Amino acid sequence: MSISWKAPKVIELLGQRVNRHVASSLLACVHCGMCTESCHYVLTNPDDPTYAPAYKADILRKLFKRYYDWTGRVLPFWVGAKSVFSDEELEEIKDTVFGKCTNCRRCSLNCPMGVDFATANRLARGLLVSVGIMPEGVAVVSKDQWEIGNQMGVLKEDYIETLEWLSDELEAEMKDKDARIPIDKEDCEVVYAINPREVKYDPRTISDAAKIFYVARENWTMPSEGWDMTNFGLFSGDDELGGAVVRRLFE
Amino acid sequence: MSPLLHFVEHPLQEFALVFMGVVYVTRLLWFFRRFKKTSELQPPTGSRNTGRALGVVYSLGIIALPWHMESYRKKPWMYAQFAFFHLGVAGCITLSFLIPYAPETLKNASVVRLIQALCAIAGIIGVYRFLRRVIDKTMRAISSPDDYFSVVLLSAWLFLGAIVAPNTKDLHDILVAYFIVTAFFLVYVPFSKISHYLYYPIARFYLGRTMGHRGVFPIPSHWPTVGEANR
Numbered sequence: 001m002s003i004s005w006k007a008p009k010v011i012e013l014l015g016q017r018v019n020r021h022v023a024s025s026l027l028a029c030v031h032c033g034m035c036t037e038s039c040h041y042v043l044t045n046p047d048d049p050t051y052a053p054a055y056k057a058d059i060l061r062k063l064f065k066r067y068y069d070w071t072g073r074v075l076p077f078w079v080g081a082k083s084v085f086s087d088e089e090l091e092e093i094k095d096t097v098f099g100k101c102t103n104c105r106r107c108s109l110n111c112p113m114g115v116d117f118a119t120a121n122r123l124a125r126g127l128l129v130s131v132g133i134m135p136e137g138v139a140v141v142s143k144d145q146w147e148i149g150n151q152m153g154v155l156k157e158d159y160i161e162t163l164e165w166l167s168d169e170l171e172a173e174m175k176d177k178d179a180r181i182p183i184d185k186e187d188c189e190v191v192y193a194i195n196p197r198e199v200k201y202d203p204r205t206i207s208d209a210a211k212i213f214y215v216a217r218e219n220w221t222m223p224s225e226g227w228d229m230t231n232f233g234l235f236s237g238d239d240e241l242g243g244a245v246v247r248r249l250f251e
Numbered sequence: 252m253s254p255l256l257h258f259v260e261h262p263l264q265e266f267a268l269v270f271m272g273v274v275y276v277t278r279l280l281w282f283f284r285r286f287k288k289t290s291e292l293q294p295p296t297g298s299r300n301t302g303r304a305l306g307v308v309y310s311l312g313i314i315a316l317p318w319h320m321e322s323y324r325k326k327p328w329m330y331a332q333f334a335f336f337h338l339g340v341a342g343c344i345t346l347s348f349l350i351p352y353a354p355e356t357l358k359n360a361s362v363v364r365l366i367q368a369l370c371a372i373a374g375i376i377g378v379y380r381f382l383r384r385v386i387d388k389t390m391r392a393i394s395s396p397d398d399y400f401s402v403v404l405l406s407a408w409l410f411l412g413a414i415v416a417p418n419t420k421d422l423h424d425i426l427v428a429y430f431i432v433t434a435f436f437l438v439y440v441p442f443s444k445i446s447h448y449l450y451y452p453i454a455r456f457y458l459g460r461t462m463g464h465r466g467v468f469p470i471p472s473h474w475p476t477v478g479e480a481n482r
Contacts, residue, residue: 018286019286019287019288019289020282020283020286020287020288020289020453020457021289021457021458021461023282023285023286024282024450024453024454024456024457025454025457025458027282027447027450027454028447028450028451028453028454029447030398030444030447031390031393031394031395031398031444033383033387033389033390033393034322034323034329035322036389037321037322037325037326038321038322042389047388049388049389049391049392049393050392052389052392052393054393055389055392055393058393068285070278070281070442071397071442071443077396078395078396078397079395079396079397079443079444080394080395080396080397106321108458109320109321109462109467109470110320110321110322110323111322112314112320112322112323112333113447113451113454113455114310114451114454114455114457114458114459115454115458116454116457116458116461119461239292242292
């Protein structure tokens with residue numbers, strides 16, 4: 001087990017990012033175990049306690065107590081406070097916060113104390129992402145959202161070309177030269193953004209939507225930029241990416 | 252009253268109460284100064300029947316609406332034991348004030364019996380909670396030494412409360428023990444999980460505010476239609 005340079009950074013960032021909402025959740029949990037009743041991961045893996053929401057939230061709570069709570073700093077053993085030292089430990093945390101929780105908040109709704117596990121879990125994801133630790137798939141799509149503007153890395157010319165031939169097919173099918181997919185049309189009622197998987201793997205969903213808009217005589221358009229409606233920043237706890245994707249879509 | 256009993260009932264309790272009050276005030280100041288405010292990243296959504304204020308009220312009041320929580324719908328026994336356990340704790344706390352400051356109240360046999368029943372039931376529930384924490388694999392995995400110690404100490408204190416409620420002279424030694432444990436509690440509680448009640452309203456407030464902001468709280472008796480949901 002090697003000492004990690006990332007671990008102290010995660011601890012430092014935790015102190016900076018934890019707000020009253022998360023702090024109250026970390027302090028209020030009494031380990032009553034009621035959250036296990038409502039977690040679909042627990043229902044699927046009833047014999048594995050590591051899926052219990054309280055257990056998963058304890059990963060962050062142990063760190064929080066060790067460094068930012070009184071009792072945990074003085075008597076860490078007594079309240080289950082614990083630090084993190086190695087890359088292996090950070091990888092274990094990654095597997096839990098990304099792989100054992102969907103942030104669905106069902107446990108939060110059913111917690112008698114009002115502990116918001118999902119918000120704490122998302123904070124934990126963001127801390128790991130800040131030091132470059134995340135599942136490989138998340139890293140790839142996040143990079144594409146930053147660099148190319150959509151999670152599947154579809155280039156603008158490919159996207160426009162796809163919309164063009166979809167328009168040609170729609171026009172032929174509807175036998176109407178106005179039956180086309182409008183791009184960057186101004187003063188529309190609807191701006192239609194999509195999951196980039198549609199344009200890359202199954203564009204028929206776009207033409208199906210276009211047919212509905214055509215038949216409904218909707219005043220709509222698809223943007224040439226900022227057309228990715230998915231947001232891996234929101235998923236991974238990377239607020240910078242989340243904000244950038246939303247801003248791109250909005251503008 | 253012996254000098255020892257007077258000491259544990261008055262100076263010791265009063266010191267412990269002041270200590271607990273000072274630590275709680277300090278903890279709250281630490282909490283609000285140390286941690287930054289919470290802000291929402293998205294605009295408010297949901298029907299007109301939801302919102303931040305309504306969400307907070309609902310969140311704080313949901314403890315009286317157990318049928319709104321799936322966890323308690325599935326296991327109503329858990330809600331019953333939660334309710335009786337906390338009623339017993341409230342009874343035992345009340346007793347710790349009645350004995351030194353209003354002992355005449357305990358001349359009423361009905362009051363004594365009520366407090367004894369509440370404390371005894373809560374004590375038995377405390378034993379159940381301890382056993383559940385020891386036996387259940389998931390509970391063991393999420394428990395710290397403080398979790399075990401708190402429930403054991405609380406159960407012992409509740410049983411002591413059930414015994415000393417009549418407040419008669421022949422209970423001298425047990426009364427001394429009861430007030431020593433009470434004083435220890437007052438000093439220990441702010442540093443243990445038992446102080447959850449200090450953070451409970453804060454956690455509930457923030458959950459209610461954010462879920463109300465997102466149009467989830469209050470959870471309606473029927474889900475709104477698309478038309479209702481669109482403001």
